[in-house]
Amino acid sequence: MARYTGPVCRLCRREGRKLHLKGDRCNSPKCAFTKKGYPPGERGAGGQRQGKVSTYGLQLRAKEQAKRTYGVLERQFRRYFQIADRTPGITGTVLLQLLERRLDNIVYRLGLASSRAGARQLVTHGHVLVNGRRVDIASSLVKAGETISLSPKLKENPYVASAQAYADTVGRLEWLEWDSETKQGRLLRIPDRDQIPSDLKEQLIVELYSK
Numbered sequence: 001m002a003r004y005t006g007p008v009c010r011l012c013r014r015e016g017r018k019l020h021l022k023g024d025r026c027n028s029p030k031c032a033f034t035k036k037g038y039p040p041g042e043r044g045a046g047g048q049r050q051g052k053v054s055t056y057g058l059q060l061r062a063k064e065q066a067k068r069t070y071g072v073l074e075r076q077f078r079r080y081f082q083i084a085d086r087t088p089g090i091t092g093t094v095l096l097q098l099l100e101r102r103l104d105n106i107v108y109r110l111g112l113a114s115s116r117a118g119a120r121q122l123v124t125h126g127h128v129l130v131n132g133r134r135v136d137i138a139s140s141l142v143k144a145g146e147t148i149s150l151s152p153k154l155k156e157n158p159y160v161a162s163a164q165a166y167a168d169t170v171g172r173l174e175w176l177e178w179d180s181e182t183k184q185g186r187l188l189r190i191p192d193r194d195q196i197p198s199d200l201k202e203q204l205i206v207e208l209y210s211k
Contacts, residue, residue, distance in 0.1 A: 066099070
């Protein structure tokens with residue numbers, strides 16, 4: 001499975017925003033973006049003023065932000081766009097819905113991991129169950145009504161417990177259901193655009209791929 005293996009804090013600095021790729025660390029003083037909120041490299045060093053960004057540049061940044069937020073590389077991201085483009089509805093919204101339905105993202109949204117990268121690791125190591133069956137493909141799309149849980153030996157894991165405690169504090173999204181007794185979650189429905197907590201500019205992505 002292809003994935004980005006470089007320093008993830010560099011991605012946040014390049015995009016000029018926190019992408020929350022390292023879980024709790026992103027909310028602490030140790031966050032690299034908090035310390036150095038300018039782009040990496042010589043031209044970005046010291047917070048030097050950047051030139052005016054073209055329309056294409058804005059579209060490209062919107063795409064890169066989406067890819068990096070969800071941990072998807074170009075080839076797979078383009079495939080999601082092609083599916084969204086063929087699906088009835090607003091293409092940009094459908095694209096975000098597909099990304100939100102990824103199994104690793106659902107695991108993260110349910111609070112079983114503190115980051116999408118951590119959620120992806122749980123999935124690929126075979127610790128996640130969908131409707132009681134082990135699924136180890138992070139890009140699997142969860143359907144409405146399906147239940148998500150962890151293998152029994154992971155339910156009391158300190159890392160998982162910490163992530164769940166944080167999710168209990170901040171709350172979970174309205175289109176997800178969480179049972180704290182059984183440690184089991186469920187995708188209630190496909191979310192509308194205003195139910196997806198993201199400031200990604202999906203219309204710019206559509207414009208980029210539609211050229």
